[in-house]
Amino acid sequence: MHRQVLFVALTLSGLVVGWLSDWLQGPPFVAAMAYGLAYVFGGWDGLRNGVKALRQRTVDIDLLMVLAALGALVIGALAEGAMLLFLFSLSNMLQHYAFGRSRQAIQALMQLRPDRARVLRDGLAVELPLEAVRVGDVFVLKPGDRVPLDGVIVRGESALDESTLTGESIPVDKGPGQEVYAGTINTTGNLEVRVTRLASDATLVRMIALIEQAQTEKAVVQRLIDRLEQPYAVGVLVVTALAVAIPVIFFQEPFTQxxxxxxxxxVAASPCAVVISTPAAVLSAIAAGARRGMLFKGGVYLEALARVRAVAFDKTGTLTEGRVRLVQVGVLEARLSEDALLQWAAAVQQYSEHHLARATLEAARQRRLTVPEAEGFRAVIGQGVRAVVEGATIHIGNLRYFEAWEQNSLIKGWAAGRAVLETLARQGKTAVLVVREQTGQREVLGWLAFADALRAEAMEVIQQLRRLGISSIVLLTGDNRHVAEAIGRQVGVDTVHAELLPAQKVVQVQALVEQFGAVAMVGDGVNDAAALAASTVGIALGRTGTDVALEAADVVLMSDDLRQLPYALALSRATRRTLSINFAIAFSAIILMITTIFLQGLPLPLAVIGHEGSTVLVALNGLRLLRYGFATS
Structure with missing residues (x-):
């Protein structure tokens, strides 16, 4: 890649120096040397590829470009040939940049998996490479460890952050008999896990295979574009050769003429205008997008986005902010204020590392509440916590925590509190009860409800996509169905598919592609990477997105602003229109000049003027996209 950048820079330098020398009427040898530099470095890769193609008995655009430049050299149009070679080398550089992404995505994904595991052997934890671990072995996980292999918990309870695989925003409480997956993170307790799959069969490895397969299929479709190279190149060469042979052999015309x-x-058939029409428009559009905070990883994705008629969204971190917040504080005790309830809850939770505890403390800080001291903190993993605050024991927990109590029906307010938690669960919220125990009396004080907050711009973006003619908007998530359906109703998507593993997301995306022809997938997590690769255009969020999602995506919203999505779609459609106009201009000029050459004997200077005129026209038309504007609000 560095070598290609150097060659493009040297080609451009030679072209610019040659132009300046001609304009300033400098010594002829200066322009000749400058253009010679452009010819050597601009045509080197094309010549090498053209020769390779000839050895395989094929003719491609690379060889035609070089021959067109040499034809321009023979008739004295050095600047035109140098310009042709510069654009040619620039296009090749951009293509090679795009092709390197697949392997980078795989490398980023592999970094999620540890290369060693602490395996129990004769009662001792021994670190072993993953390749040495067998099915049935038991490995140990401590808080903060990343799971090295798929397995089943045999001892211990903990909350596991599975967002890398499922996209679920809240860590999942797990205990004996439940599965854990390679690449996820153990957050709280100590675990012993029995291996169920070898390293080569782990869920994470299967995700890697999905990405490779999806990107390979996309590359096969891309090759269809290259099929025009051979007939066009052969056609031009054949017509050029016949233009020399027929007059000389059959009409005894002088060879020179x-x-x-x-x-x-x-020169007339040289596809310089065709070549420049694409980079002039596409690079201008890419630059316009970059100014608005989005990165297109290649012109093919910019063009493909214009064909999109369906958009699939991930939920966590895409339509939502990707972090749990306290969204509701409710009280059952009339004499108690919300702030007082939150103070007591924060007092208990200040000693917990649970994600809900952190959200509670954050809410207390935002309200500028003073958090009292607590004593005797105790936690029941996966259920709740308790501590003594101001002389009373405060319990905070889910329904399982209180249902484990004997005679829980004697808790004052229990029926009302239970009904509230069940209602909140149906709304897609995670909720806990706050119960005070004092002098043998137990009373439900209120509840706390948590949720992953919707992005402020999410509804606006969905509405704009509909105005742009998007036929179907779908939500794909690994989160639970209640949460997904609640978010789907809020933003107004057409269809919700929840509780999906990465492979199932790919299946859903492929079904959309079959139905609508072109589909964009918008996501930010590792679990989205395969779906991003399987879609027609994968779009990732730049700030919150994982390395894997950023590498697998075709478009990156670097500003992390979903409102740039409608702009990207409108820009891609404007680019497609510009490309259609440019191609019409370029091919019309070529056809007109060729026809005039045979019918009217168009002289070389007019052919050069016609060729250069069409080239300048398509370039200026493409550059208009630099100032493309689209209202996102």
């Missing part, structure tokens, strides 16, 4: 006409034909 026939050769001059053939070189004029070569």
């Amino acid at each position: 026939a050769f001059y006409r053939a070189m004029t034909l070569m």
Whole structure:
């Protein structure tokens, strides 16, 4: 890649120096040397690839570009040939940049998995490479460890952060008999896990295979574009050769005259305007997008986005903020204020590392509440916590925590509190009860409800996509169905698919592609990477997105602002329109000049003017996209 950048820079330098020398009427050898530099470095890769193609008995655009430049050299149009080679080398550099992404995505994904595991052997924890671990072995996990292999918990309880695989925003409480997956994170308790799959069969490895397969399929579709190279290149070469041979052999025309006409034909048929029409428009659009905080990883994705008629969204971190917040404080005790309830809850939770505890403390800080001291903190993993605050024991827990008590029906307010938690669960919220125990009396004081907050701009973006003609908007998430359906109703999507593993997300995306032809997938997590690769255009969020999602995506919203999505779609459609106009101009000019050469004997200077005129016209038309504007609000 560095070598290609250097060659493009040297080609451009030679072209600019040659232009300046001609304009300033400098010594002829200066322009000749400058253009020679552009010819050597601009045509090197094309010549090498063209020769390789000839050895395989094929002719491609690479060889035609070099021959067109040499034809321009023979008839004295050095600047035109140098410009052609510069654009040619620039296009090749951009293509090679795009092709390197697949392997980078795989490398980023592999970094999520540890290369060693602490395996129990004869009662001792021994660190072993994953390749040495067998099915049935038991490994140990401590808080903060990343799970090295798929397995089943045999001892211990903990909350596991599975967002890398499922996208679920809240860590999942697990105990004996439940599965854990490689690449996820153990957050709280100590675990002993029995291995159920070898390293080569782990869920994370299967995700890697999904990405490779999806990107390979996309590359096969991309090759369809290259099928025009062979007939066009062969056609131009055949017509040029016939333009020399037929007049000389059958009409006894002087060779010099026939050769001059053939070189004029070569210049007229040279696809310089065709070549520049694409980078002029696409690079301008990419630059316009970059100014608005989005990165297109290649012109093919910019063009493909214009065909999109369905958009699939991930939930966590995409339509939502990706972090749990306290969204509701409710009280059952009339004499108690919300702030007082939150103070007591924060007092108990200040000693906990649970994600809900952190959200509670954050809410107390935002309200500028003074958190009292607590004593005797105790936690029941996966259920709740308790501590003594101001002389009373405060219990905070889910329904399982209180249902484990004997005679829980004697808790004052229990029926009302239980009904509230069940209602909140149906709304997609995670809720806990706050119960005070004092002098043998137990009373439900109120409840705390938590949720992953919706992005402020999410509803606006969905509405704009509909105005742009998107036929179907789908939510794909690994989160639970109640949460997903609640978010789907809020933002107004057409369909919700919940509780999906990465492979199931790919299946859903592929079904959308079959139905609508072109689909964009918007996500930010590792669990989205395979779906991003399987979609027609994968779009990732830049700030919150994982390395894997950023590498697998075709478009990155670097500002992490979903409102740039409608802009990207509108920009891609404007680019497609510009490309259609440019191609019409370029091919019309070529056809007109070729026709005039044969019918009216168009002289070389007019062919050069026509060729350069069409080239400048398509370039200016493409550059208009630099100032493309689209209201996102």
